[in-house]
Amino acid sequence: MDEVNDHNNTMHIVCAADANYGAYAGITLSSVLNANADERIHLHLFSDGVNATDVTRMARMACRAGAQFSTYDIKQKLEGPLKLPRCINAYYSRTMYSRLFLSNLLSQEISQAIYLDCDVICVENSRELWSFGEAVALLAAVRDVWVDKRQEHKASLGMPVESTYYNSGVLLINVEAWRRNKVGELLLDFLSQRETFDYPDQDTINGVLWRETVELPRRWNVGITSPIPGDAPAQLKTAANIHFWGGVKPWHFGYRVLIGTGAESYRKAKAASPWRWRLPDFHLGRLRRKIREALST
Numbered sequence: 001m002d003e004v005n006d007h008n009n010t011m012h013i014v015c016a017a018d019a020n021y022g023a024y025a026g027i028t029l030s031s032v033l034n035a036n037a038d039e040r041i042h043l044h045l046f047s048d049g050v051n052a053t054d055v056t057r058m059a060r061m062a063c064r065a066g067a068q069f070s071t072y073d074i075k076q077k078l079e080g081p082l083k084l085p086r087c088i089n090a091y092y093s094r095t096m097y098s099r100l101f102l103s104n105l106l107s108q109e110i111s112q113a114i115y116l117d118c119d120v121i122c123v124e125n126s127r128e129l130w131s132f133g134e135a136v137a138l139l140a141a142v143r144d145v146w147v148d149k150r151q152e153h154k155a156s157l158g159m160p161v162e163s164t165y166y167n168s169g170v171l172l173i174n175v176e177a178w179r180r181n182k183v184g185e186l187l188l189d190f191l192s193q194r195e196t197f198d199y200p201d202q203d204t205i206n207g208v209l210w211r212e213t214v215e216l217p218r219r220w221n222v223g224i225t226s227p228i229p230g231d232a233p234a235q236l237k238t239a240a241n242i243h244f245w246g247g248v249k250p251w252h253f254g255y256r257v258l259i260g261t262g263a264e265s266y267r268k269a270k271a272a273s274p275w276r277w278r279l280p281d282f283h284l285g286r287l288r289r290k291i292r293e294a295l296s297t
Helices: 003-009 020-034 050-064 093-103 126-136 151-156 175-180 182-194 200-209 231-236 263-271 286-295
Strands: 012-020 041-048 068-073 112-116 121-123 139-143 166-174 213-215 241-243
Touching: 012 020, 012 093, 020 050, 020 121, 020 175, 020 200, 041 050, 041 093, 050 068, 068 139, 068 213, 093 166, 093 182, 093 213, 112 175, 112 182, 121 166, 121 263, 126 166, 166 200, 166 241, 182 200, 182 231, 231 263, 263 286
Parallel strands: 012 041, 012 112, 041 068, 139 213
Antiparallel strands: 112 166, 121 241, 139 166
16 A cells, blocks of 8 residues: 555544643543544644653553554644643643644644544544545534524624534544645634633634534534533434533543533543543532532522
8 A cells, every 4th residue: 555545544533632631632542442443543642741651651552453653742832922821711721722733743644634622532433534534625523512502702703693613622624725725824813813712722713714614413523511401412322422521521520420421431431541540530629619500500
């Protein structure tokens, strides 16, 4: 097989993390390998100080699965001219911006990639998603069922209120076109012109690329909550990727009681990973806040 065809048949999966999220990115990538056991996979980690032990575990995990693994130090890019703050707020860190540099980091031979947030787990084979790339001129994503309803928010980003607002947790990216059209520069320019964002990286991607983004079937990015009662559990039955969006994550102590949706799927993904013995993240203040929120609804 020649090099070009090899890259076309290999699914390139990108994930980003800092020191606090290295293990969770590892569980995400482990879930990809387990759900795609017979596929050619190349895992790419954009690292903003991920612990060396976690990186080593990812590399060994990929090797055992017959997959390739590459890691990229993104610290200097994130500390570049924009001087992105390390912590945006209680929920976001600067690592979210790493996908903006995607075309500069990945090899010139890579023409397409799937980006996954590290609170996503893969539960079904991804080849069908990968094959959508043939019809994607630049970017494909799933509609955000929460934010898409906020017409005033879309308008604040310069989007028509009738346009679709997409969730950035799972992205199918035409890397070649991203590079050719200097999309990274367009996104950074948009980012530099605004002082506040509700969802920093996601707002940037939507504000710049709403015209070019192709909508993917929802099963490729099913969130654990929905504005429609009973919708999320129903959607999870056909989900290929489960997205644990929101402030309470499945690795937090008390998740099964406070949220519960998707907890068993995450438990299985973690148990099948090199981080199976990692203890839940316990934060008393967060737990108290979430209990109050649950009791008030």
